[in-house]
Amino acid sequence: MLSKKTQYAFHALVHLAENVDKGPILISEIAQEKNISIKFLENILLELKNAGILGSKKGKGGGYYLMRPPKExxxxxxxxxxxxxxxxxxxxxxxxxxxxxxxxxxxxxxxxxxxxxxxxxxxxxxxxxxxxxxxxxxx
Amino acid sequence: MLSKKTQYAFHALVHLAENVDKGPILISEIAQEKNISIKFLENILLELKNAGILGSKKGKGGGYYLMRPPKExxxxxxxxxxxxxxxxxxxxxxxxxxxxxxxxxxxxxxxxxxxxxxxxxxxxxxxxxxxxxxxxxxx
DNA sequence: TTATTAGTCTATCTTTTTTATAGGTTTTAT
DNA sequence: ATAAAACCTATAAAAAAGATAGACTAATAA
Known part of the structure; x- marks a missing residue:
C-alpha cells in the first residue's frame, strides 16, 4: 500500500492541477479541501518542490504551483x-x-x-x- | 514492498514444494537453507498452518508439509x-x-x-x- | 515409561518507519 | 513596517516490522 504521504501528495497534486489557471494555491486551501493535516502537508509539498515537481512563491499572494503541465x-x-x-x-x-x-x-x-x-x-x-x-x- | 515475513514465507514454501516427496521438513532445515532466523520462521510457518496452507507433525520425524499440491x-x-x-x-x-x-x-x-x-x-x-x-x- | 525431538503458543522486546506537530526563519506584497 | 505565506529543522508519538525467549504439548523411540 502507498503511504499516507504519497496518497496526500496525489490528492494535493490533483487539486493543483485542477486550479492550474488560478496562480499559486495556498497550502491551507489544499489541506482544507482534501482533509489533510496542514503541517504534514507542508512537509510533503516542500519535498515535491525540492524534487522540482512543484514551484512556490512566498509572502502574500504566494502558494504552490505545478512546474510542468499535468500531462507531463x-x-x-x-x-x-x-x-x-x-x-x-x-x-x-x-x-x-x-x-x-x-x-x-x-x-x-x-x-x-x-x-x-x-x-x-x-x-x-x-x-x-x-x-x-x-x-x-x-x- | 512485501514484508520480510512474506518474503520468508515464499522462500520457505518453495523449499517445501521442492521437497514434497521427502515427508515433513524441519523448520531448522528451512531456516538454515534459506538463511532465515529460526524463531521468526517458526511464527510464520505456524501462521501458514493455521490458515490451512501447511500441515505439521510433532516429535521425531516431524516437520512441516504442504496441505495441497504446489500448483494449487x-x-x-x-x-x-x-x-x-x-x-x-x-x-x-x-x-x-x-x-x-x-x-x-x-x-x-x-x-x-x-x-x-x-x-x-x-x-x-x-x-x-x-x-x-x-x-x-x-x- | 522415560527421554528426546520437534512443533505450539504467547509474550515481550527492539528497531524502524510512519504520521504528525511545534516553532522559529525568511521572503514578498502592500 | 507589517502581515502573509512558504521554509526549515527538530522532535515526538504511534504503529508496524522484525526478532527473540521460554515454557508447553505431542509424538516417537529406546
Missing part, C-alpha cells in the same frame, strides 16, 4: 519519490535494487521472475498515466 | 494472508477495502480508477501464478 507528471515518479520502490521485492526493483539474501541465484529464481512481471505490469500503467489522467474519469 | 497454492493468497492488501490504495482493495477520506466521490475519482487498474494487472498474475510456477524458471 507521471504517477510513477511521485510514488518513487515519496514511497520508494514500486516493485514488490528489492531484487526486482529498477530504482532501489538490493540483492536477494535468501536465494542462491536470482537469475534462476522463479519468484524473482514472477515479481518482475508484476512490476512491469504496474509500471506499464504508472509510468504512462499522468496527473492529467487522474483529474476526472472518462477523459 | 496461488501467490496472491500468501500475500493477502501475511501482508494484507495487494492494492496500492485502501479504496481499491477487494479484500481490505476502506473508504477514501480525501476525495468526494470514489466513483468519479481518477486516482481510484487508475489504481484499480494497477490492482487488476497485479492480480491477474498473482492469482494465477502458483507455488509451482516459482519453483524453477522456464517451466
Amino acid at each position: 507528471i507521471a504517477l510513477a515518479k511521485i510514488i518513487r519519490l515519496l514511497d520508494g520502490p514500486i516493485a514488490l521485492l528489492p531484487c526486482v526493483s529498477l530504482n532501489y535494487y538490493e540483492r536477494c539474501e535468501n536465494c542462491r541465484d536470482e537469475a534462476v529464481c522463479g519468484l524473482n521472475e514472477v515479481m518482475g512481471r508484476v512490476r512491469d505490469s504496474a509500471l506499464k500503467i504508472l509510468e504512462n498515466k499522468t496527473l492529467k489522467d487522474i483529474l476526472t474519469r472518462n477523459s | 497454492i496461488a501467490l496472491a493468497k500468501i500475500i493477502r494472508l501475511l501482508d494484507g492488501p495487494i492494492a496500492l490504495l485502501p479504496c481499491v482493495s477487494l479484500n481490505y477495502y476502506e473508504r477514501c477520506e480525501n476525495c468526494r466521490d470514489e466513483a468519479v475519482c481518477g486516482l481510484n480508477e487508475v489504481m484499480g487498474r494497477v490492482r487488476d494487472s497485479a492480480l491477474k498474475i498473482l492469482e494465477n501464478k502458483t507455488l509451482k510456477d516459482i519453483l524453477t524458471r522456464n517451466s
Whole structure:
C-alpha cells in the first residue's frame, strides 16, 4: 500500500492541477479541501518542490504551483519519490535494487521472475498515466 | 514492498514444494537453507498452518508439509494472508477495502480508477501464478 | 515409561518507519 | 513596517516490522 504521504501528495497534486489557471494555491486551501493535516502537508509539498515537481512563491499572494503541465507528471515518479520502490521485492526493483539474501541465484529464481512481471505490469500503467489522467474519469 | 515475513514465507514454501516427496521438513532445515532466523520462521510457518496452507507433525520425524499440491497454492493468497492488501490504495482493495477520506466521490475519482487498474494487472498474475510456477524458471 | 525431538503458543522486546506537530526563519506584497 | 505565506529543522508519538525467549504439548523411540 502507498503511504499516507504519497496518497496526500496525489490528492494535493490533483487539486493543483485542477486550479492550474488560478496562480499559486495556498497550502491551507489544499489541506482544507482534501482533509489533510496542514503541517504534514507542508512537509510533503516542500519535498515535491525540492524534487522540482512543484514551484512556490512566498509572502502574500504566494502558494504552490505545478512546474510542468499535468500531462507531463507521471504517477510513477511521485510514488518513487515519496514511497520508494514500486516493485514488490528489492531484487526486482529498477530504482532501489538490493540483492536477494535468501536465494542462491536470482537469475534462476522463479519468484524473482514472477515479481518482475508484476512490476512491469504496474509500471506499464504508472509510468504512462499522468496527473492529467487522474483529474476526472472518462477523459 | 512485501514484508520480510512474506518474503520468508515464499522462500520457505518453495523449499517445501521442492521437497514434497521427502515427508515433513524441519523448520531448522528451512531456516538454515534459506538463511532465515529460526524463531521468526517458526511464527510464520505456524501462521501458514493455521490458515490451512501447511500441515505439521510433532516429535521425531516431524516437520512441516504442504496441505495441497504446489500448483494449487496461488501467490496472491500468501500475500493477502501475511501482508494484507495487494492494492496500492485502501479504496481499491477487494479484500481490505476502506473508504477514501480525501476525495468526494470514489466513483468519479481518477486516482481510484487508475489504481484499480494497477490492482487488476497485479492480480491477474498473482492469482494465477502458483507455488509451482516459482519453483524453477522456464517451466 | 522415560527421554528426546520437534512443533505450539504467547509474550515481550527492539528497531524502524510512519504520521504528525511545534516553532522559529525568511521572503514578498502592500 | 507589517502581515502573509512558504521554509526549515527538530522532535515526538504511534504503529508496524522484525526478532527473540521460554515454557508447553505431542509424538516417537529406546
